Amino acid sequence: MTERMGPQMTDFVTGSLDVAWIHGRRGEPAIQTHVYDERTVILRQSKRVEYEAPFLYLLFGDDRALLLDTGASADPALFPLRATVDALVDAWLAKHPRDGYELVVAHSHGHGDHVAADAQFAGRPGTTVVPHDEPEVRRFFGFPGGLTGSVPFDLGGRVLEILGSPGHHEAAITVYDPWTGFLLTGDTVYPGRLYVADYPAFRDTLERLVAFADTHPVSHVLGCHIEMTRTPGRDYPLGARFQPDEHVLPLTVAQLAEVRDATVRTGGRQGRHRHRDFILYISPGNKEKRDLLVRAKLRRLQEALLRP
Template sequence: MPQSSTAKPVMTGNQPSATGSAYPNGNPALGYNPAGIRNTDSAVPLHRDAPVNHDYACAGPAPGALVFRWTYGSNVAAHNRDPRVQVVQYNEDTFVLRQNVCVHWEAPFTYLLFGNRGALLIDCGATADARHYPLRETVDAIIARWGQMRGRDKVPLTVVLTSGEDVAQNQGLVQFAGRPDTTIAPKPLAVMQRFYGLEGSWPSGGGRIDLGDRVIEVIPTPGTHRDGVSFYDPYCDFLFTGDLLFPGKINIGNDKDFVASLERLKTFASVNPVKWVMGGHVEMMFVPGKYYPRFATYKPYERVLEMEPGLIDEAIRYGREVQDKDMMLIRPDFVLFNGVSPDQRTREWPEGVPNITPPRPF
């Protein structure tokens, strides 16, 4: 087995009660939720003697729901009145946050996961200034509410990045500097490798982050960036891939590493169930092969965020096709740019991709 490291947020206080073990999906007898709605551990009285422990073991992916359409910006960014951070609660212990596209045109996603001993924030967005992008304030509010429902005064937080080199995912990190009960994964490549216990095995090894009965796997995936990592959540069966694989314009930094990392993900997914691949951005339209240009702040016809795991195979196939070539290649769900500008255009529409004119956004 490869060497691994565990970053464990340590909880204080009394030992948690075992309601999660007794009722893995909450107590259906309490009647707090309408018929047909999944009962959860938060549907127990708020007045308790000890923190609630959730059972994260389940036969399949934990149920949840994502939005079909995210807030999509405005023609004039200054006129936009949407929240600076959009929050979607996938389930009781999993949150998806998106930066307002009018605050930063890449509108990156971040993910907040909870376990019995702490929380994990994956990526930090593209804006450092909390006045324009109040990520920490938003995360703190979610953690406070979650702690209240679970009877926990302290919820240690671990902050990690799919790439410390990716400015669209690391700028908000400064907001968490000095935050109590917070562990931040370091950005320099060598130090980051030590943090995950990967200094002797990179990029073939693996690490772990134990949130308390919800253990997140760390998978080295350089290719778009030298320090790229992906994260796997066995509770929701999500594979978080940052900008290695997402529905948008994938700018390959090293084509050999890119293909090798995708093959590593394919091998991982062959032995670990993956419901969805969750990337760091959405740039594709719902029309196959069509995408928004850089700096666009109005994107009303976006493709959905989640990607089927079968797209890993497609990315491998076409990653090999562009390898050792300076070219762009359009596919229905993503576009590969290898050795060319992200503004590169092509006159020839690719075979096998329907050429549908998207609706005008105005």
């Protein structure tokens, strides 16, 4: 069975990102699913379950689906990711019946808050869970050299481009989706604290992402967290479990270029560099870590007193 994917490369499906994301209110679900379009689902883990509250992306092609990231909690009783994804895949297959539909579980990068529920997918029929260390990521996607070029990855009528994006994490990738125009930047670029572990690699990655966005139609730059508030330059404390005044998730190509420019301007100078929509932490040292932890402790006290 075949069906035509509608849009050309330059006109995207129309979807809405005007979403009231869950952000830690009492009684909210462990996982929120937002159907952007029939083939594209954005998921968010609740801050009630884990303060990192990462975003996950599920993209359906004709032959297989890609789940990008598995969240910050392993326990299916707390965080039923497998059951949620199974229900979404089943619903999609009910409308688009076909045999042998596969699921690929890959990761924006290998940090613990993006890979925690991998084991929930062990033994799932037709499923590949891509390991999250750098050599395995390169091997799976077929990068010819290091993780600095880009390679296509075909879901069936939906050919993603996988861009190696080291700097925050050595095995980080960015996923470009021509169906929606999404540039999925993981923890490399999002409205929050951008931790730069390898400055030259991060700077080169940002240069390549900006160059890519200059030559490909990008609708939204979407990362995996929100840590900024709606007040310019102000972030929520590390560990915040209630974020009623969050920055919006999507960033623009212009904001991507701002991250690039800000990164270049630091010249690799260690420390915190605060900007309107993001804060760069270049090779964060003991001082930056101590400041974050002190503020996190105050926040926990505050939230204990004023639990929403």
